[in-house]
Amino acid sequence: xxxxxxxxxxxxxxxxxxxxxxxxxxxxxxxxxxxxxxxxxxxxxxxxxxxxxxxxxxxxxxxxxxxxxxxxxxxxxxxxxxxxxxxxxxxxxxxxxxxxxxxxxxxxxxxxxxxxxxxxxxxxxxxxxxxxxxxxxxxxxxxxxxxxxxxxxxxxxxxxxxxxxxxxxxxxxxxxxxxxxxxxxxxxxxxxxxxxxxxxxxxxxxxxxxxxxxxxxxxxxxxxxxxxxxxxxxxxxxxxxxxxxxxxxxxxxxxxxxxxxxxxxx
Amino acid sequence: xxxxxxxxxxxxxxxxxxxxxxxxxxxxxxxxxxxxxxxxxxxxxxxxxxxxxxxxxxxxxxxxxxxxxxxxxxxxxxxxxxxxxxxxxxxxxxxxxxxxxxxxxxxxxxxxxxxxxxxxxxxxxxxxxxxxxxxxxxxxxxxxxxxxxxxxxxxxxxxxxxx
Numbered sequence: 001x002x003x004x005x006x007x008x009x010x011x012x013x014x015x016x017x018x019x020x021x022x023x024x025x026x027x028x029x030x031x032x033x034x035x036x037x038x039x040x041x042x043x044x045x046x047x048x049x050x051x052x053x054x055x056x057x058x059x060x061x062x063x064x065x066x067x068x069x070x071x072x073x074x075x076x077x078x079x080x081x082x083x084x085x086x087x088x089x090x091x092x093x094x095x096x097x098x099x100x101x102x103x104x105x106x107x108x109x110x111x112x113x114x115x116x117x118x119x120x121x122x123x124x125x126x127x128x129x130x131x132x133x134x135x136x137x138x139x140x141x142x143x144x145x146x147x148x149x150x151x152x153x154x155x156x157x158x159x160x161x162x163x164x165x166x167x168x169x170x171x172x173x174x175x176x177x178x179x180x181x182x183x184x185x186x187x188x189x190x191x192x193x194x195x196x197x198x199x200x201x202x203x204x205x206x207x208x209x210x211x212x213x214x215x216x217x218x219x220x221x222x223x224x225x226x227x228x229x230x231x232x233x234x235x236x237x238x239x240x241x242x243x244x245x246x247x248x249x250x251x252x253x254x255x256x257x258x259x260x261x262x263x264x265x266x
Numbered sequence: 267x268x269x270x271x272x273x274x275x276x277x278x279x280x281x282x283x284x285x286x287x288x289x290x291x292x293x294x295x296x297x298x299x300x301x302x303x304x305x306x307x308x309x310x311x312x313x314x315x316x317x318x319x320x321x322x323x324x325x326x327x328x329x330x331x332x333x334x335x336x337x338x339x340x341x342x343x344x345x346x347x348x349x350x351x352x353x354x355x356x357x358x359x360x361x362x363x364x365x366x367x368x369x370x371x372x373x374x375x376x377x378x379x380x381x382x383x384x385x386x387x388x389x390x391x392x393x394x395x396x397x398x399x400x401x402x403x404x405x406x407x408x409x410x411x412x413x414x415x416x417x418x419x420x421x422x423x424x425x426x427x428x429x
Binding site: 001002003004005006008028031032035036038039040048050052076099100101102103105106180181182 | 268284285286288307308309310312315321322323324326327328329331332334375378379395397398399
């Protein structure tokens with residue numbers, strides 16, 4: 001790791017101030033991606049602004065169907081939230097299967113979506129759940145937020161404060177984890193709203209990060225069952241191919257995981 | 267350089283280190299507590315697991331500066347008065363180690379796991395909870411046996427005491 005300067009922020013305002021005017025600074029949340037990346041010298045921020053001690057970035061509130069998760073809330077806290085589980089069990093299931101227990105004790109939802117790894121789990125959930133990403137300056141709809149692989153709508157220095165979700169009628173997540181890294185080789189989150197509309201978001205497979213699968217959304221709108229996806233052939237043109245799997249393999253996984261997610265949603 | 271202070275195994279310690287110093291380096295090199303191991307250094311193997319403020323974390327994936335003001339427990343802090351912690355005793359009893367390199371991390375993970383699940387652990391849960399700990403001798407069967415045995419001996423009391 002190259003040398004860096006550590007700063008501990010005490011509030012959102014303090015964090016933004018510490019990072020402002022320094023385009024080499026980075027926010028440090030759980031650090032479970034950023035620190036390994038720095039150790040490999042693939043990232044070398046001059047300054048790190050630690051968010052773990054900012055109380056206003058933490059915590060979960062569930063009011064009826066309105067869920068608000070502070071950006072510095074850990075995967076483990078989301079996984080264990082009985083309040084979230086009662087209205088959006090697909091999300092707690094997803095959080096409980098990110099990385100391993102030690103990573104879940106540190107890693108945060110804000111950190112995950114700020115990084116927007118093309119194989120991370122949370123982007124699929126937030127896109128399928130039509131979440132709102134609240135930052136220190138504005139609110140961004142998930143459709144506008146995830147702009148490509150490791151790319152988001154965040155401006156320089158902009159800080160995610162919370163994620164807001166309206167609980168769907170049903171939702172489910174299924175992933176085929178890479179056996180070594182536990183990242184999603186392909187993961188699919190399916191959410192059905194009370195009005196019958198359905199959103200299907202795919203992670204791990206797209207060559208430009210998380211994306212929605214319109215054809216599946218249409219099919220599930222008229223018949224919310226795994227069998228409704230039988231006739232769909234997923235086009236592999238824009239899917240990733242690497243040592244872990246070809247694009248054709250991932251195309252098949254998208255369908256299999258989507259069916260499992262619908263079954264999990266019940 | 268930063269001055270970092272924390273409580274390690276009940277003792278208040280402080281030391282000078284660079285801001286980029288990892289918690290595991292601080293524990294091993296500043297404090298001389300070499301029971302915490304560095305295996306992969308890529309956040310996968312879990313040989314470096316310690317407890318920070320009561321939660322198992324990978325000390326190779328946390329800066330010492332991040333742990334400033336925290337309570338840290340390492341493998342050296344488990345036994346009390348020369349008596350092995352029940353998880354340590356179970357690893358010895360069941361031969362839950364071969365070369366021993368992964369053992370400190372395995373034991374710290376097991377203690378954390380039992381604290382969270384109490385007497386509710388079953389083999390499937392133990393195996394999935396060990397996702398972040400790699401034994402390259404592949405001695406998992408006896409590790410799992412040791413954890414299940416310690417869990418049943420410690421029972422629900424372990425979880426209640428942790429709450």
